[in-house]
Amino acid sequence: MKTLEDLRAIKEKAKKEMAAREKTAKYRISVAMGTCGIAAGARTVMSAMLDEISKRNVENAMISQTGCLGYCDQEPMVQVTGPDNNTITYGKVTAEIARRIVSEHVLGDAVVSSYVFKQG
């Protein structure tokens, strides 16, 4: 059994690792998790991405959730920021498209162009 202090130390360490990962991650993925996003299926989208990321052992990316992006009719939305700091925003993402974003965009460097809502 670990004490809270131990866990805190572990978390600090992990946080540092994550900060390092964030710096070295080629792609940063964020899933919009506002009310509209969740109602439209954002949790399913995030779960599908997490599943794909863990299955394919993706090491070059970081995933996080953000709040509402303000385009409720385009939800669920996923943003992928690449090494050039260029952000691709995908709209009306399904679980299947989410998996394609991981395999094609994040692992294959090819934007899934038919679902791009906004670029730059």
Place this chain on the structure above:
Amino acid sequence: MRELSLNILDIITNSVEAEATRVILVIEEWQTRNLLRVRIRDNGRGMSDDLMSRVLDPFVTTRTTRSVGMGLSLFRQIALSTDGDLVLQSALGVGTTVTVDLRLNHLNRPPLGRISDTVVNLAIGALDVHFYYIHHTESGRMIFDSFRLFGYMEETGCGLYQTIVPMKEKIQRQLKAIHSSAL
């Protein structure tokens, strides 16, 4: 929303946006009292009395991107439809507690749904926030602590994303254990 665990994700996302560093989710299921209580407590920036008095109105939000706030009022409507209610407690600079009571056996009560997805998505998606998830039933109690994730990473040498599947499975197992004798 068809699952209460989606409303819970929504409410905790408010906590994350309010820059909470600690969020505690407590779910209590009491068959004998016909009560399902969901409580979310955070140490985020809190709300002023003025905002708190307006925030259950669906047309209130502090967002600038749109004029409608929904998460809290939506959850409240669901609670009211089961003869329950949603109560807010908040203090600026201290934090916020949202308590939602639903009648457990009311026809209008949505299922809890995939709470393990809600919890794991939050644990991974808001890595800086320390989450506790505590679930009580008449058969027992389970606790999930997102700090344990880091312990698990260290013990097994796994990467962060390798913890996702075992974490979800563990929560599902623990939940099953505290529901078995009630079934």
